[in-house]
Amino acid sequence: MADLRVVVAGAGGRMGAANIRAVAATKGLTLHAALDRPESSAVDADAGSHSGIAPLGVAITGDVEAALDGADVILDFTTPTSSVALARRAAERGLVHVIGTTGCTRDEDAEIAAAARAGARIVKSGNFSLGVNLLADLVRKAAAALADYDIEILEMHHARKVDAPSGTALLLGEAAAHGRRVALAETSVRVRDGHTGPRVEGSIGFAALRGGTVVGDHTVILAGPSERIELSHRAEDRMIFAHGAVKAALWAADRPAGLYTMADVLGLNT
Numbered sequence: 001m002a003d004l005r006v007v008v009a010g011a012g013g014r015m016g017a018a019n020i021r022a023v024a025a026t027k028g029l030t031l032h033a034a035l036d037r038p039e040s041s042a043v044d045a046d047a048g049s050h051s052g053i054a055p056l057g058v059a060i061t062g063d064v065e066a067a068l069d070g071a072d073v074i075l076d077f078t079t080p081t082s083s084v085a086l087a088r089r090a091a092e093r094g095l096v097h098v099i100g101t102t103g104c105t106r107d108e109d110a111e112i113a114a115a116a117r118a119g120a121r122i123v124k125s126g127n128f129s130l131g132v133n134l135l136a137d138l139v140r141k142a143a144a145a146l147a148d149y150d151i152e153i154l155e156m157h158h159a160r161k162v163d164a165p166s167g168t169a170l171l172l173g174e175a176a177a178h179g180r181r182v183a184l185a186e187t188s189v190r191v192r193d194g195h196t197g198p199r200v201e202g203s204i205g206f207a208a209l210r211g212g213t214v215v216g217d218h219t220v221i222l223a224g225p226s227e228r229i230e231l232s233h234r235a236e237d238r239m240i241f242a243h244g245a246v247k248a249a250l251w252a253a254d255r256p257a258g259l260y261t262m263a264d265v266l267g268l269n270t
C-alpha cells in the first residue's frame with residue numbers, strides 16, 4: 001500500500017516539530033507538507049531542520065490549499081480557530097484529520113462534529129498519549145467505586161500554555177463524570193476565588209498551575225474520610241503525544257467518516 005501523505009499543521013510550533021519527527025520515523029507515512037501561518041517566521045524553513053532532524057526537503061508553507069492538495073491526513077496541533085477551518089477543508093476533501101488542539105469552545109466543538117458528519121475522518125483528543133488514556137479508564141472506575149469521595153483535578157504546564165483547564169484535565173474530568181453518571185458541564189467547578197462557601201457535594205473541581213517548561217502533569221485526587229487516592233500522569237517528552245497522533249492517523253485511514261477519540265484508537269471504548 002502507498003504511504004499516507006501527511007500534512008503537519010502548526011509545523012513551526014512545539015507539537016508541530018514533534019509530529020514532523022514522528023512522521024519522518026514512521027513506516028507508511030510520508031511528510032507531504034508542513035503548514036503554519038503565512039506570517040510565521042518558520043515559513044520557508046526546511047521542516048526537518050526546523051524540527052531538529054536531518055533536512056526532509058519539505059519547506060514549511062503558509063499556503064493551506066497548496067499544502068492540502070494531494071494529501072491524505074492532517075496532523076493538527078494549532079489553535080481552535082485554525083482547527084475548525086481545517087476540519088471544514090478535511091470534510092470537503094474526505095481527509096483524516098487528527099486534532100490535538102485544546103481550548104475549543106462548545107460551538108467550536110460543534111463545528112468540528114459537523115465536519116465529521118460532512119465527510120471528515122476526525123480523531124480528536126485532549127491527550128494522545130497511551131498513559132493518559134489508560135489513566136482516564138482508571139479514573140472512571142475509581143469515580144464509580146468511590147461514589148462519595150470528592151474529586152479534584154490538578155494540572156501543571158509550561159509557561160507558554162494559553163488555555164486552562166488543560167484538555168487533558170477536562171478529558172479526565174469527563175471520565176470521572178462518566179463513572180459517576182453525571183454531566184461534567186453541570187458538576188464542574190473550574191475556578192475558586194474569595195469566599196466560596198463549602199465544597200459543593202458531588203462537584204468535580206479543577207486547578208491549573210503554569211510555570212517553566214513542564215510538558216504536562218495531571219493528578220486526579222479522590223478525597224474521602226481520612227484518606228486520599230491520587231492517580232497521576234507525568235509527561236516527560238512531547239513525542240508521547242506525537243506517537244499517539246501518528247497511530248491515530250494510521251488507524252483512521254480505513255475508517256468511515258466520523259468523529260473518533262484516542263480511546264477508540266486504543267480499543268478502550270468497549
Ligand SMILES: NC(=O)C1=CN([C@@H]2O[C@H](COP(=O)(O)OP(=O)(O)OC[C@H]3O[C@@H](n4cnc5c(N)ncnc54)[C@H](OP(=O)(O)O)[C@@H]3O)[C@@H](O)[C@H]2O)C=CC1
Pocket residue numbers: 009010011012013014015016035036037039040041077078079081082099100101102103125126127128129167241
Ligand atoms: N492533545 C494532545 O495530546 C496535545 C495537545 N496540545 C495542544 O496542541 C496545541 C498546540 O500546542 P503547542 O505546539 O505547544 O503550541 P505552539 O504555539 O508551539 O504551536 C502552535 C503552532 O500552530 C501555529 N498556527 C497558528 N494558527 C495556525 C494556522 N491558522 N495554520 C497553521 N498553523 C497555525 C502557530 O503559529 P504562530 O506561532 O505563528 O502563531 C504555532 O506554530 C495546543 O492547543 C495544545 O494544548 C499539545 C500537546 C499535546
Ligand SMILES: O=C(O)C1=N[C@H](C(=O)O)C[C@H](O)C1
Pocket residue numbers: 102126127157161162165166167168169215216217235
Ligand atoms: O499545551 C500543552 O503543552 C499540552 N496540552 C494538552 C492539554 O491541554 O492537556 C496535552 C498536554 O498536557 C500538553
